[in-house]
Amino acid sequence: MRYIEPIARLIAELGKLPSVGEKTAARYAYALMEASEEDVEALLSAIRDVREKVHFCKICGNFTEHEVCEICATRDPSTICVVKEPKDVTALEKVKGYNGVYHVLHGVISPLDRVGPEDIRIKELLARLDGVKEVILATNPDVEGEATAMYIARLVKPLGIRVTRLARGLPEGSVIEYADEGTLSRALSSRIEL
Numbered sequence: 300m301r302y303i304e305p306i307a308r309l310i311a312e313l314g315k316l317p318s319v320g321e322k323t324a325a326r327y328a329y330a331l332m333e334a335s336e337e338d339v340e341a342l343l344s345a346i347r348d349v350r351e352k353v354h355f356c357k358i359c360g361n362f363t364e365h366e367v368c369e370i371c372a373t374r375d376p377s378t379i380c381v382v383k384e385p386k387d388v389t390a391l392e393k394v395k396g397y398n399g400v401y402h403v404l405h406g407v408i409s410p411l412d413r414v415g416p417e418d419i420r421i422k423e424l425l426a427r428l429d430g431v432k433e434v435i436l437a438t439n440p441d442v443e444g445e446a447t448a449m450y451i452a453r454l455v456k457p458l459g460i461r462v463t464r465l466a467r468g469l470p471e472g473s474v475i476e477y478a479d480e481g482t483l484s485r486a487l488s489s490r491i492e493l
Contacts, residue, residue: 306332358427360403360420361388374400380435381424381451383407383444387437399435402427407443408450416450425454433461440467440485 302310306328313324331339355361356368362385363369370388378399382388388401406419428434434455438444452462468486469478478486 355403359401360405360423361385361401371400374398376400376427377430377432378435379424379427379431379433380437381448382437383439383447391437399433404438404447407438407447409443409446419447421451421454424451428455428458428460431460433463436462436464 301307302325309328309331310321310324313319313327314321316324319327331342334342352364353362354364356363356371357366358371359368361368361370375398379402380391380397380399381402381404382391383404383406385403388403391397391401402420402424404419404421404424406414408414408416408419424434434451436448436451438448448464452464455462466489467482468489469482
């Protein structure tokens with residue numbers, strides 16, 4: 300279907316968002332065209348505010364409105380949980396109970412994508428380790444996440460700091476019969492004593 304130029308441009312811009320295909324972008328575009336002037340202005344204002352007011356914490360690299368984020372300002376800095384991106388902090392914070400701080404790498408080591416250790420925030424992590432007792436590696440359990448975790452572990456362990464990795468295995472409520480071999484293997488090797 301051909302759209303008039305302004306609609307086509309809006310659909311193209313919305314389609315640049317993650318997980319938004321052409322059909323979804325078209326639905327969003329039509330919803331915006333049918334929205335009230337106040338709703339459209341509120342959306343534009345929210346986008347402007349995010350772009351103008353939100354930046355990275357100078358310590359951990361998470362999103363904040365201030366120079367230092369609330370987590371870095373109020374939590375125990377002796378435990379650092381290392382994650383790939385800010386949305387991982389948000390996911391882990393939903394769990395509750397963790398009182399340490401975070402370190403956002405803003406990527407993972409990926410030779411195929413030409414991303415090396417110098418392209419992510421590893422040197423900034425190493426600069427924060429004075430007084431740290433534990434580094435929790437919470438990168439994704441994929442090839443790049445594992446490579447990044449192993450690289451960081453090799454740098455941190457010789458400093459006498461405890462290095463741990465998030466446990467992996469079967470998700471709550473899953474059925475063993477349908478789990479893949481890699482998940483079952485990790486579940487067996489990460490088993491805990493009762």
